[in-house]
Amino acid sequence: CLLHCFLFLAVFGRAIHAIARIGDEFWFDPLEKGLALRSVNSSRSAYAYVFFSSMFFQHYCCTAVSEPCGKEKQLPLPCKLVIKAVLPVFRCANVLERNVEKCSISSSPGEQHMSFQLLCRHGVVKTYNLTCQECDPLQAVFAKHMCPNILRVHSRLLAEVMVHFPTSQEEITLSVTPMKVCFKSYTEEDTDFSRTMITEIHLSPEEFDYFQVGVDSEVTFCLKELRGLLAFSEATGVPVSIHLDRCGKPVAFSVEDVVLESSFILATLCEPEGAASQQLCCPQQRHRNPRRDGNAPSTGLAKPASPLAEQGEKRIPRAGDRDVTGGAGSAGGEAAEAPSQKGSNINTHILHLWLLTSGNICVFQFHSLFFGAVSYKEKDPMAPTFQSLATASDTEESSQG
Amino acid sequence: MRFRAKIVDLACLNHFSRVINTIAKLAKTCTLRLTVWKLYFILSDKVANGGASMWCELCQGNFFDEFQMEGVAAEHNEIYLELVPENLSRALKTAQNAKAVKIKLTNKHCPCLRVAVELPSLSSSSRIVTHDIPVRVIPRRIWNDFREPRVPDFDVSIYLPVLKTMKSVVERMKNLSNFIVIEANLSGEMNLKIETDLVSVTTHFKDLRNPPWVSEDACQSSAQDRDLESMAEARIDIKKLQQLLAGQQVNPTKALCNIVSKRIVHFILLHEDVSLQYFIPALA
Numbered sequence: 001c002l003l004h005c006f007l008f009l010a011v012f013g014r015a016i017h018a019i020a021r022i023g024d025e026f027w028f029d030p031l032e033k034g035l036a037l038r039s040v041n042s043s044r045s046a047y048a049y050v051f052f053s054s055m056f057f058q059h060y061c062c063t064a065v066s067e068p069c070g071k072e073k074q075l076p077l078p079c080k081l082v083i084k085a086v087l088p089v090f091r092c093a094n095v096l097e098r099n100v101e102k103c104s105i106s107s108s109p110g111e112q113h114m115s116f117q118l119l120c121r122h123g124v125v126k127t128y129n130l131t132c133q134e135c136d137p138l139q140a141v142f143a144k145h146m147c148p149n150i151l152r153v154h155s156r157l158l159a160e161v162m163v164h165f166p167t168s169q170e171e172i173t174l175s176v177t178p179m180k181v182c183f184k185s186y187t188e189e190d191t192d193f194s195r196t197m198i199t200e201i202h203l204s205p206e207e208f209d210y211f212q213v214g215v216d217s218e219v220t221f222c223l224k225e226l227r228g229l230l231a232f233s234e235a236t237g238v239p240v241s242i243h244l245d246r247c248g249k250p251v252a253f254s255v256e257d258v259v260l261e262s263s264f265i266l267a268t269l270c271e272p273e274g275a276a277s278q279q280l281c282c283p284q285q286r287h288r289n290p291r292r293d294g295n296a297p298s299t300g301l302a303k304p305a306s307p308l309a310e311q312g313e314k315r316i317p318r319a320g321d322r323d324v325t326g327g328a329g330s331a332g333g334e335a336a337e338a339p340s341q342k343g344s345n346i347n348t349h350i351l352h353l354w355l356l357t358s359g360n361i362c363v364f365q366f367h368s369l370f371f372g373a374v375s376y377k378e379k380d381p382m383a384p385t386f387q388s389l390a391t392a393s394d395t396e397e398s399s400q401g
Numbered sequence: 402m403r404f405r406a407k408i409v410d411l412a413c414l415n416h417f418s419r420v421i422n423t424i425a426k427l428a429k430t431c432t433l434r435l436t437v438w439k440l441y442f443i444l445s446d447k448v449a450n451g452g453a454s455m456w457c458e459l460c461q462g463n464f465f466d467e468f469q470m471e472g473v474a475a476e477h478n479e480i481y482l483e484l485v486p487e488n489l490s491r492a493l494k495t496a497q498n499a500k501a502v503k504i505k506l507t508n509k510h511c512p513c514l515r516v517a518v519e520l521p522s523l524s525s526s527s528r529i530v531t532h533d534i535p536v537r538v539i540p541r542r543i544w545n546d547f548r549e550p551r552v553p554d555f556d557v558s559i560y561l562p563v564l565k566t567m568k569s570v571v572e573r574m575k576n577l578s579n580f581i582v583i584e585a586n587l588s589g590e591m592n593l594k595i596e597t598d599l600v601s602v603t604t605h606f607k608d609l610r611n612p613p614w615v616s617e618d619a620c621q622s623s624a625q626d627r628d629l630e631s632m633a634e635a636r637i638d639i640k641k642l643q644q645l646l647a648g649q650q651v652n653p654t655k656a657l658c659n660i661v662s663k664r665i666v667h668f669i670l671l672h673e674d675v676s677l678q679y680f681i682p683a684l685a
Contacts (some may be wrong), residue, residue: 163495164495164530166491176618193509193511193513193535197492197533199533200530201528201529201531203522203528205524207522344487
C-alpha cells in the first residue's frame with residue numbers, strides 16, 4: 001500500500017527530534033511490519049519508542065536473509081545511530097515540506113553505514129552516509145493496560161499546560177484524583193522555597209477526552225524528556241494518552257493512530273516515606289537524580305533476563321532489588337555507587353529494560369524505504385528501482401555527504 | 402500585614418505585564434513597596450547593581466480592580482517586599498487571555514506572592530494556574546534605604562531622541578565598546594560617543610528640546626547660567642543604557658535625561674500612569 005504524503009516527512013523529522021531529547025543514540029529497528037525507532041537515556045530512566053507502520057511509507061521493504069550455510073532465519077538486528085548525526089538530515093520540519101520531494105533510507109548487509117538521501121527540488125540530491133553499528137535490540141517492558149489511571153487528552157491542552165513552566169524546569173509532579181488533575185513544579189523536602197518559584201495548574205476531568213482514575217496517585221517525572229513527545233504529537237494531531245500508576249512506577253505518554261504509534265516511558269521518583277506498599281513499587285536505591293547526572297550508577301543497566309521468564313510478570317522487571325531502608329539517613333548502603341548528594345533523600349526508580357541478547361549474528365539485508373512527496377509524479381517501479389538506488393548508495397563515496 | 406489585589410481587565414493586565422517586563426530587564430532583584438494608593442519598584446544604588454538605581458511608580462487604581470493592603474503597622478501602613486521581578490514577569494506572561502488574575506501575599510513555606518491566573522477552558526470550570534513567587538519581607542528599620550531619590554543638581558536636561566532610534570544605535574555601539582559617552586547641551590543637541598583603540602563612533606542628534614524645569618529653590622541655577630552650546634557629558638556602562646532602552650516596550654509620553662557632568666545621568670520616562678526614573682553613575 002503506497003501512501004503519498006509529504007507531510008509525513010515532517011512527522012518523521014519531528015519523531016527524530018522527539019527521540020533526540022532522550023538519548024544520544026537511537027536504535028533504528030526495521031521490522032517486517034514497519035520501522036521502529038527507539039532510544040533510552042544514559043541512566044535508563046527514560047525510554048522512547050516510535051513505530052511507523054509500513055503504510056506510513058510510500059514504499060517499505062525489509063527482509064531478513066538467512067545465512068548461506070542454512071541456519072535459521074533470525075530477526076534482523078537493529079542498528080544504532082548517533083542522534084547528532086541524524087538530526088541535521090531532518091533539521092527544519094518546515095523546510096523539509098517545501099524543498100524535499102522524497103527521502104530514502106537504505107542500508108546493505110555488511111555495510112557499516114546507512115544512507116539517508118533527500119531528493120530535493122531543482123534536482124538537488126543530498127546524501128548522508130551515517131555510520132551505524134549493529135547492536136542488541138532494546139525493548140522496555142511496561143504493561144500499560146495494567147495501569148489503574150488512564151487519561152487521554154488533546155496534545156494542544158498539554159502544550160498549553162506545559163507553557164506555564166519555565167523551559168529550565170526539570171521535573172514536574174502530576175497528581176490525579178477522581179475529582180481533579182494537577183500538574184505542579186516538583187519540590188522535595190529540602191527545596192529552598194525562598195528561592196524557588198512554584199507553579200501549579202489545576203484541570204478538571206471534563207477537559208480530558210477520556211478520564212479513568214482508579215487510584216489516587218502522584219508521580220514525578222522529567223519534563224524535559226517529555227517535551228519531545230509533546231511537540232511530536234502536536235505535529236501529528238493525535239491525542240496523547242497518559243498511563244500512570246502509583247509513584248515509583250513508570251508513567252507512559254503515548255500516541256497512537258493507524259500508521260504510527262509512539263510511547264515515551266518515564267521513570268518516576270519514589271519518595272522514601274510512605275506506606276509499606278512503597279516497598280513493592282520500587283527498589284530502595286539511593287541515586288543521584290538520573291536527569292541531573294548523566295553518569296548514573298550502573299545499577300541502571302538491566303541484567304539480561306530471560307524473556308520467557310518475564311512473560312506474564314505484572315511488575316516491571318528489576319535488576320536486583322535491594323533490601324535497604326529508605327529515608328534520609330541511609331546514604332550508607334549505596335554510597336559506593338552514588339556518593340551522597342547533599343540532603344538528597346529521593347530514591348529513583350529506574351526503568352529496567354529487558355535486553356534481548358541473541359547470540360547469533362545474522363546477515364540482514366534491509367531494502368530501501370521511501371517517503372514520497374505529493375508532487376512526485378513518476379510511478380515508482382518496485383524492485384528494480386530500489387535495487388539500483390541501493391547499489392548507487394553503495395558505490396557513492398562519502399564525498400557526497 | 403495583608404495584601405490582595407485583582408485584575409480583571411485584559412488591557413490593564415497587559416499594561417501591568419509590560420511594566421513588570423521593563424522592570425525585569427533593569428533589575429535582577431528589586432524592592433516592591435506597597436502603599437494604599439501606589440506601588441513602587443525600587444532599586445537602590447548598591448555596588449552590586451553597578452551603582453545604578455531605579456524608582457518606578459504606579460497608581461494602583463489604574464491597574465487593579467480590587468486592591469486591599471494592610472501594612473506592617475497602623476502608622477506605617479506600607480509593605481516592603483524584596484523579589485525577583487523576572488518571576489513575576491514569567492507568571493504574567495502566560496496570562497494573556499486570562500479571565501482574572503489575583504495576587505495575594507501568603508506565607509506557606511515562606512513569604513510568597515501568590516499569583517493565581519484564571520484561564521478560560523473547554524469545560525465549565527476554569528483552569529487555574531498558580532505561581533508562588535518567593536519574597537522577602539523588608540523590616541521597617543531599613544525602609545530608609547528606599548527613599549525616593551532627589552532629582553540631582555544637573556548641568557543639562559534634554560528630551561531624548563526617538564527611543565527606537567536611540568536603542569538601535571546603542572545596540573550597535575555595544576558590540577564595539579563597553580562604555581558610552583552621553584553628552585548634551587541646552588541647545589537641543591545630544592551626542593552618543595564610543596571610543597576604542599581601533600575606532601571611534603559618534604552619533605549626533607539635534608533639534609531635541611530642553612525641558613523647562615521650574616526651579617523651586619536655587620538648586621537649578623547652575624543650569625540657567627550655563628552657556629547654551631557647552632556640553633555636559635558622562636561616560637557610562639553601555640549595557641545599563643541598552644537594558645533601559647530595550648526594556649521600553651511602549652513609547653513613553655515623555656522621555657528625558659538630566660546629565661550631571663562626569664557624575665551621573667538621570668533618565669525619566671513618563672507614561673500615562675507609570676513613571677520610571679533610572680540613574681546610571683558615570684565612570685572615570
